[in-house]
Amino acid sequence: MDDLTHWIARRRRQDRWFGLLGLACTLLVIAALGLLLLRLITDTLALADNAPKALAIQSLQLQPATGPRPARLLLELDDHTLDLALAPQQWAVLRDHLEKPVQCQLRGRHLRLSWPAVHEPLVLLPLDAEQFRALTADDNSLGRLAHALGLFFTSFPSGQPSEAGILSAWVGTLCVLLVTAVLAIPLGVGAGIYLEEYASKNWLTTLLEINISNLAGVPSILYGLLALSVLVYSLQMGRGILTGGITLAFLILPIIIVATREALRTVPKSIREAAYALGATRWQVVRHHLLPYSAPGIWTGIFLGLSRALGETAPLLTIGALTFLAFLPPAPVQSEFPFVSGDWLFSPFTTLPIQLYNWLSRPNPAFRAHAAAAGLVLLLVTVILHALALWMLRFRKRP
């Protein structure tokens, strides 16, 4: 009897330990996700350091170089004075423009002097850590961050960390996703309907099924190679938004097909039979009964597919999307006849993940903040699309 009690106790213990192990494993995964989020957020906060800040100058004095001592600039701001060393050319520029109205901005760790009246010359003076801290000590850091983020969304990429932003990236992402959705939704849903409702069981259907399940596992960069060879070089479609959209549409086609088929499979047989019994044709059954019934599931698949397309980088890099783009695609509407223009479809583009990759591969560590901010935006949109997809499932009717 004692043996049995021991045995049972041991078994319970075993069970509990394994449960704890599983929990630890879960926590590990959550910790990894948390670490990623934390790093993204802390790095994004550094963006505020780069944001430009206007400074009001009270007086400006120049001291010429004396012997080994370099020329100096004495700047009197509202509540600070700065003593900065000048390079000979900077001294010359300042001497020439001393009388003109000057603007002073804090840009990253530099002080930027510019003269609005004469466009060209400007002087960038590096600040040491102490001076920088003194200048930013009394700042409202939240306000600075908000300002920096505002600039981040409305600026083009730039070689200057303080001026770089994701304007062309998010506009490009939206345009590409629009093309992708327009192409992939009808194709994917149509293919799903055909396979589930029309196709008879034969070798072609089997082939299609194997093909789709294989297609879902093909590395995304190979879609890029397909597009590079066929769309860019054979069909001469250029490296524009249309090419990118088609590439991503191919990529998410299997996701939408599989989701559509699964959604259609949840429709009870009785609904089909009742509709056929009333004399509906096949398409009428699909259009009036199956599609409305399975719509939530199909939308889930579409959102999942789009969120996948949103994060894809490699195929777009392969077809030659630009990593540095300082203009927007032309507007789809114009003032002259015929008022709409398809030029934007062939315009060069960049997308958020490509911009992120570009910033990540730059040697300048200041761009890491931009990479993190772009990553955070990307992550946020992905999560929102996912949440939409899961939320859609709540409208699923249960048989």
Place this chain on the structure above:
Amino acid sequence: MKHLLPPPRSTSHCSERLIEWLLRLAALSSIAVTLGIVGVLLLESARFFRTLADSKYAPALSHFAAQAVRIETADEETLLILTEPDGRTVRLSLDPDFARRLLLQLAAEPSPVLQLRVLSTTDLELQVDGVATRLSFPEGDLQPLVEGRGSLLAALAEFLGSTTWTPLFADPSFGILPLVCATLLTTCLALLIALPLGSLLAIYLSEYAPFQLRNLLKPLLEVLGAVPTVIYGYFALQVITPLLQQLIPGLPTFNLLSAGLALGLMILPYVASLSEDALRAVPMLLREGSYALGANRLITAVRVVYPAALSGIGAAYALGISRALGETMIVAIAAGMQSRLTVNPLDSAQCLAGFLVQASLGDLPAGSIGYQALFAVGLVLFLLTLLFNLAGYLLRQRFQEVC
């Protein structure tokens, strides 16, 4: 009875047929994509091997003695005239700019020494007084000069056997081994993380976790699986590598270890989620039978449920492996860009997908051997992943039949 039937609606019938055809076309488009990928990869790879063979392994390229090379100008066109030992002549028209310079140079010399070497089916090397110039001609113009085409077998042997991958060098070498080796290494590292953790997580979620916790964790896993891979690349470079550098001093910024770990983290939710689905699909009857015999949850999970779901779990593993093999951005960001044959995970080395990114960033001209190499590497990647995709498909089919 006849009047009770609805009137025949031919138009409706017609549109039904049309719709069916449209839907069939949509379904066939997926086949077209596959055919497109396979076709493009095969075609360009074939061209790659042809170019490689012709440029490096063409047998007995003709050499020409000084007397056999002449230059003539006629009708605004400068011709390079070669006389082969058997008396045949080959006429090649020269680029006007180059011809003008060449004529000036020849005029300055009292007795110029011209020498010619055929490099490949498209390239000649012309030496004037020891100064060599490389001339390119359209495909086919030099065909009479090349005795037979290059050996495809030799090109294939270089591709599979050589241990250096330097496609962008002036004297390129195309040995795929370093890339494949790095890819397999990162994948193995990823599997070391993802398989045990993924299985544990799946068993915990399906057999142990309370209902509410499971409902909370499953969407979280799915979100983790949907994080864009370029963000995992960021994670590898900014978080994992600095952490590892503290543990292992002297670790380079780009290394296979952190790329592998990030890959493992990426496929972990995928593997866990698919395995969990497989475990949950095992009929409750089996579990109840096991409990009735006095087994605890651990024994039930490990000895009954897990074996019953084995083919489904195998499918999850296979799909996870295929994903890790084909993942691009993580290895492009974190593993480095120098190809190197190594089995040490602390080294930096270029993976298959890493080369694809690097080469496409460089904007290679279409038709060059570098551009074709892109597709040869793509083909290798495709075949590697196809293996595991098919295994995954077959295992899943089997699992669906069992359940």
